[in-house]
Amino acid sequence: xxIREIKESVIEFFIKISGFIIILFVFLIxxxxxxxxxxxxxDFPLKEFIFGKRWLPISNPPxxxxxxxxxxxxxxxxxxxIICVPVGIxxxxxxxxxxxxxxxxxxxxxxxxxxxxxxxxxxxxxIVWLGPFLKxxxxxxxxxxxxxxxxxxxLMALPTIISISEDAIISVPKSFKEAAFGLGATRxxxxxxxxxxxxxxxxxxxxxxxxxRVIGETMVVMMVTGNAPLVPKSILQPLRTLTATIxxxxxxxxxxSEHYFALFAVGLVLFxxxxxxxxxxxxxxxxxxx
Amino acid sequence: MEFFPKIETRNLxxxxxxxxxxxxxxxxxxxxxxxxxxxxxGCGKSTLLRCFNRMNDLIENVKITGEVIIDNKNIFDKNVxxxxxxxxxxxxxxxxxxxxxxxxxxxxxxxxIHRLMRNKNKxxxxxxxxxxxxxxxxxxxxxxxxxxxxxxLEQQQRLCIARVIILNPKIILLDEPCSTLDPIxxxxxxxxxxxxxxxxxxxxxxxxxxxxxxxxxxxxxxLLGELIEFNRTKIIFTNPxxxxxxxxxxxxxx
Ligand SMILES: Nc1ncnc2c1ncn2[C@@H]1O[C@H](COP(=O)(O)OP(=O)(O)OP(=O)(O)O)[C@@H](O)[C@H]1O
Ligand SMILES: [Mg+2]
Numbered sequence: 001x002x003i004r005e006i007k008e009s010v011i012e013f014f015i016k017i018s019g020f021i022i023i024l025f026v027f028l029i030x031x032x033x034x035x036x037x038x039x040x041x042x043d044f045p046l047k048e049f050i051f052g053k054r055w056l057p058i059s060n061p062p063x064x065x066x067x068x069x070x071x072x073x074x075x076x077x078x079x080x081x082i083i084c085v086p087v088g089i090x091x092x093x094x095x096x097x098x099x100x101x102x103x104x105x106x107x108x109x110x111x112x113x114x115x116x117x118x119x120x121x122x123x124x125x126x127i128v129w130l131g132p133f134l135k136x137x138x139x140x141x142x143x144x145x146x147x148x149x150x151x152x153x154x155l156m157a158l159p160t161i162i163s164i165s166e167d168a169i170i171s172v173p174k175s176f177k178e179a180a181f182g183l184g185a186t187r188x189x190x191x192x193x194x195x196x197x198x199x200x201x202x203x204x205x206x207x208x209x210x211x212x213r214v215i216g217e218t219m220v221v222m223m224v225t226g227n228a229p230l231v232p233k234s235i236l237q238p239l240r241t242l243t244a245t246i247x248x249x250x251x252x253x254x255x256x257s258e259h260y261f262a263l264f265a266v267g268l269v270l271f272x273x274x275x276x277x278x279x280x281x282x283x284x285x286x287x288x289x290x
Numbered sequence: 291m292e293f294f295p296k297i298e299t300r301n302l303x304x305x306x307x308x309x310x311x312x313x314x315x316x317x318x319x320x321x322x323x324x325x326x327x328x329x330x331x332g333c334g335k336s337t338l339l340r341c342f343n344r345m346n347d348l349i350e351n352v353k354i355t356g357e358v359i360i361d362n363k364n365i366f367d368k369n370v371x372x373x374x375x376x377x378x379x380x381x382x383x384x385x386x387x388x389x390x391x392x393x394x395x396x397x398x399x400x401x402x403i404h405r406l407m408r409n410k411n412k413x414x415x416x417x418x419x420x421x422x423x424x425x426x427x428x429x430x431x432x433x434x435x436x437x438x439x440x441x442x443l444e445q446q447q448r449l450c451i452a453r454v455i456i457l458n459p460k461i462i463l464l465d466e467p468c469s470t471l472d473p474i475x476x477x478x479x480x481x482x483x484x485x486x487x488x489x490x491x492x493x494x495x496x497x498x499x500x501x502x503x504x505x506x507x508x509x510x511x512x513l514l515g516e517l518i519e520f521n522r523t524k525i526i527f528t529n530p531x532x533x534x535x536x537x538x539x540x541x542x543x544x
Binding site for chain 2: 173175176178179180181182183184185186189193194197198
């Protein structure tokens with residue numbers, strides 16, 4: 001009896017500690033980024049970092065304007081979202097409400113497989129197949145452009161969006177559906193007018209988490225978007241995202257240099273964006289489970 | 291019998307897989323009366339009720355034989371419009387199942403899916419009529435935008451009834467509609483049903499024998515999937531023919 005109590009309190013203690021440690025880690029990462037990022041602004045004005053339209057880290061004098069990178073990320077993310085949201089919700093509805101059991105299981109395992117494909121493999125597919133394909137069909141100068149990245153990122157966000165939306169759809173009380181059918185609604189009317197609205201906050205959370213995934217993704221965009229740090233005028237041009245910039249330049253930036261600190265500042269911006277998105281989605285998810 | 295039945299079943303059998311849940315049910319439901327279906331738990335009351343608007347169609351592995359005649363038509367015929375059937379035979383469930391949306395949305399749901407009316411004023415009139423019909427108009431006329439799930443349970447259940455009668459059904463099925471309500475709310479719903487029977491044919495499944503005795507004109511007693519006895523409620527409760535009915539109503543089992 002007494003031993004069991006001790007055991008339980010020890011377990012409880014460890015669980016609590018792990019929770020705190022995670023919070024601590026996030027906070028430490030933030031501090032660590034902030035610590036190095038602020039060093040940039042000793043010499044380089046913050047205003048020019050935020051509003052500067054040129055990212056030329058090794059010119060003389062260097063320019064660390066984040067606008068092209070931020071826009072690059074936004075463009076790619078925006079189009080990826082436009083692609084994956086309708087497809088994701090439709091698939092979730094199909095899996096949760098329409099597909100017969102065996103098909104549902106097959107689809108779910110395919111989605112798990114999709115989620116487990118390493119992003120470098122997807123990048124490879126982009127270089128070898130999707131890029132050239134888009135170049136030919138859309139008559140572009142190069143297939144290594146924002147749109148290629150958007151398509152692949154959409155593919156990467158789909159598993160998140162589908163599985164969380166599916167959860168939200170499945171947890172809509174059966175009694176709502178019964179009520180709708182009892183009033184003479186068709187299956188489609190029930191889905192559209194009852195199930196989807198009731199699942200909406202969970203679905204929105206799924207979308208946000210998917211977007212968080214897209215913004216943070218690095219390898220694919222580095223491989224297929226052309227990596228031109230210019231303010232993009234269209235999604236069909238080569239562009240460069242925040243993540244690709246850090247990953248691509250960190251190796252060559254001299255530790256302790258302005259360039260080095262500028263990359264930390266970019267990292268900080270990325271951290272803040274993803275933090276906000278994830279935070280919002282967690283709030284929405286908890287609201288949907290009220 | 292001294293009436294022309296609104297609903298009549300002929301040799302109705304229902305199987306969940308190989309389990310026989312309804313056995314050769316022959317019942318004639320009188321029009322514009324309240325008919326109570328009573329019987330111990332698991333005897334098939336809900337199953338029978340759900341035959342009348344074909345809600346059992348939604349369950350996998352259900353097999354039905356026999357006929358259910360409503361207005362001279364077998365509702366299991368191929369050419370029957372299922373959606374119209376459910377509009378004509380409304381159903382109220384055990385737990386109030388209002389949608390997680392406004393009172394207005396709940397009430398207009400049926401109007402929209404059946405495309406009954408477009409005109410805003412007509413819709414508002416229909417809303418007022420149905421809410422008055424269930425005695426909620428004064429309480430809710432200023433709260434149509436409010437989420438229906440935040441209403442008291444009794445009002446939610448009334449709203450579920452209003453949601454049904456706004457479609458002008460002929461028949462209303464209620465499956466233990468008061469089982470989640472307190473005694474006072476229960477009495478209020480019973481008063482409402484007594485009023486509604488002037489316009490609608492009402493069938494109510496209930497566990498509560500006092501309730502059946504208080505409100506129904508006719509009662510059917512079921513046991514293990516069979517309809518043991520069907521008669522005027524007065525007779526069922528004072529002078530039943532079958533000894534099993536007598537055992538049940540005198541509380542010897544169930
Ligand atoms: N979907 C189903 N699949 C298989 N068996 C079912 C299903 N629904 C009900 N049954 C069985 O059919 C029988 C009748 O069920 P039903 O729900 O009609 O009983 P009931 O009289 O309404 O009981 P209660 O008073 O508990 O609501 C029960 O034995 C039940 O276990
Ligand atoms: Mg029941």
